[in-house]
Amino acid sequence: MTTEALVRRPTFDRAWLPKYGVYAAIVLLVLYNVAFTPNFLAWSNLRIQLVQVAPIVIVALGMALVIGTEGIDLSVGSVMALAAALIPLYLGYGVIAAILVSLVAGVVVGLINGVLVARVGLQPIVATLALFVGGRGLALVISHGQLKDVRNDDLIFLGSGDFLGLPMLVWIAALLVLVVAFVVRRTVFGRRLLAVGGNRAATELAGVPVKRVLIGVYVLCAVLASIAGLLAVARIQSSDASSVGLLIELSAITAVVVGGTPLTGGKVRVLGTVAGALLMQLVIATMIKHNLQPSTTEMAQAVIILVAVYAARERKSR
């Protein structure tokens, strides 16, 4: 016997925080920094912040899609390492070939994750844990555990060049944000993804090829991670499989959650995710500028995550 909630309280105040809280927090932090941090508005500083946050944004976009299906992808950092390890191997065939190979690596990892989740029926956290461990291991094998310098002007332009006064990295990240936002809002795939996350059983009965959608989501997420990986190589001009993308899955999940995307699926906030990544970056930068210990910074991050999760928690009685 189901019991409907008889009284429905107005939800205006509750809905406000997860929706706009992250933007409000950014505004507050920026105001604080403008007032109290010397040289905060200096172009060199803003530029550094943007370049640092770009890879997190790219990875977080894919993560947001996966989380929208009520899943999670722990393997993104390993995919970055894998992409990074492959770049120096294939750079001899030209920069396009190297990029393509690392993207294909992303597709393969995504397929494995997707098949494990959708067809084998593993829980996403377990399925992607396999490649979280194995992917970086494979990357280290490929690179023989060595750091390799990458000297290719085209690649270096992607990582450190400017276009119309903005770093290429920022342009690429912005372009990917637009692409993902477009996919979520305007494509059949995007709408199905949200339905799968909202109610998988119902979506399946409606005749939607749920498994195909899930596999597609994991592939998209891994491809975004491999883009982040090759950009990381381009930026630091060397490939180090042991450090590229280390712990980025946590930053990405944090950005998604702080941005107001619920872990229960059925909703994806693309702009919120970007804002979440920016907010965390700002927090770290602010703390560093004011000479606070890294441990303090970490605790501040923890508090923000808790606030975000608390604000986003679903009303149980429905």
Place this chain on the structure above:
Amino acid sequence: MPILEVTDVSKVFPGVRALDGVSFALQPGEVHALVGENGAGKSTLIKLLTGVYQPDGGELRYRDEPARFATPMDAQRAGISTIYQEVNLVPLMSVAHNLFLGREPRNAFGLVDERRMIREASEILVRYGVTTDVRRPLGTMALGAQQMVALARAVMVDAKVVIMDEPTSSLEPREVETLFGVIRDLHARGIGIVYVSHRLDELYQICDAVTILRDGKVVHTGKLAELERIKLVSLMLGRDMSAVRREGFTGFAGDHTGAADAPPVLRVTGLSSRHRLHDISFAVRPGEVVGLGGLLGAGRSETIKAIGGAYPVDAGEIEVGGRTLKNPTPVRAVQAGIAVQPEDRKAEGIVAGLSIRENIALAVLPRMARWGLVSDRRIDKIVDTYMTRLRIKASGPDQRVGDLSGGNQQKVLLARLLATQPRVLLLDEPTRGIDVGAKAEVQALIDELAADGLGVVLVSSDAEELVEGADRVVVLRDGAVVGELTGTNVTTEALLETIAAAAVSSEEPHDN
């Protein structure tokens, strides 16, 4: 002197009175059947007896003393054991460990005495027809055998009362016989048994007394042998035998003549699924509403889901418009023109977090798109059409479906099905949990859709709805077709008689 007794107990949940002044007495050595349809209050009563819930009023007496079980553990320690439909044991542990879980025999060092445990477990389980190696993990055994282990475990705890909730739902006929042997043994030892089941012949085979619940009230209690089957069924379903026939009780207009000689739009032949469905065959012509009748657990929902590709099928053929549906999956079924409205609207029907628009368009997105890009203009058109046609009351197409009333949620779901332009509509309890007004509207809509030439299969626990809505009724019992009502024979009396008679006639094969 009853061993377990409740007097005038009630249980109220927010918005629902689950039990209303219920009295129930179990004598020692008695097998007492507890029956009722979904939502009648059976599980609530069991939960009160076993300490899961506390009664809001009334008295609970056990072994002739007032009793209060704060937790299920309390009740179990006092000697009341429960066996649920699903086995609540640890599948990865060995059979012997499961049997002795929490009270393993100890050796001189206070460690578990494995050898003694294995020996005793084997000895005990033989009596329950379980002869496999007790060191095997429980999960590797057949479900029936697992149930026997659960039963053995329940009885071992020096039980005075054993409550069995649908114990035979996953058993093979041979295992049912073993179970009945065990029950007779318990009966002889003076243990009181509460037996919940929907299988009438089982009840008449094994039970002494019966209590029938309906809408949270006791509608009958007494000796089972003195109660006719037809009477039992009518009491369960709440249909007074003499005063049933009343026209215009529901929103249905009457018969759909359909095209009597038209080829069927849906033909199901020999549909079988292990344990649940046995050789089900029927056909639906365009413009016809075919009802599926039967009690809870008769296989109605399974049949509908199997046709929709969402339930595993071992054998049988499904034809839509003369074309065979090969390896049915939900995707293929929808493409073939089958639309399924599942029984559980919230779990399998709507996507509560999405808008009305998204819910209606969900199944037809590819048709609303070009190159994978969705056209909102096309979606709005179709959403508009169905919101008007089905009179969906909402602030607008962007409202969350989870915030709508049950009736409007159901209409959104129907709109999604109709948007796929199906040839066959399978409706499982289309009016459950929706208010009277919406109910009549949905019923009228079913009429209208049939008149438009759709083939409709209707499942309803509401006998009146089934009889008035359907042109023919195929009656199921234990996953098999046991009768069909046609023409002037489609009446509530005939339906109840077929359900009850089916139970009688099927007893004969049991004897050989």
